[in-house]
Amino acid sequence: MSPAAAPPNPRLVLLAAIVLPGMGHVLAGRPQRGLGFAFFTLIGAWLTTKFAAPDADAIARHAAGLFVWALSIPDAYRSARLRARLSAREG
Structure with a gap:
């Protein structure tokens, strides 16, 4: 039996989540959740692009995707x- 991998630094996970949607979850050991956030970020951005007003700026054209991305960062x-807390208690 191999020992469990040490949990990643939460600040590194935060940085990864800010840079790329879903990557923070992958580093935190929750790849399915990360894939879900990445998928819905892309789908939300695409849908908002299709239904936004023609004169909307870039942020407004991708608002739903940015919203999902913003939710994924603190998660x-x-x-x-x-x-990290659970690992500290066990070790």
Whole structure:
């Protein structure tokens, strides 16, 4: 039996989540959740682009995707902090 991998630094997970949607969750050990956030970020951005007014700026044209991305950032950080706490209790 191999020992469990050490949990990643929550700040590194936060940085990864800010840079790329879903990557923070992957680093925090929750790849399915990360894939879900990445998928819905892309779908939300695409849908908003299709239904936004023609004169809308770039942020308005991708608002739904940016909203999902913004929700994923603190979620990934919380997941990493929780994993680090649980690992500290066990070890």
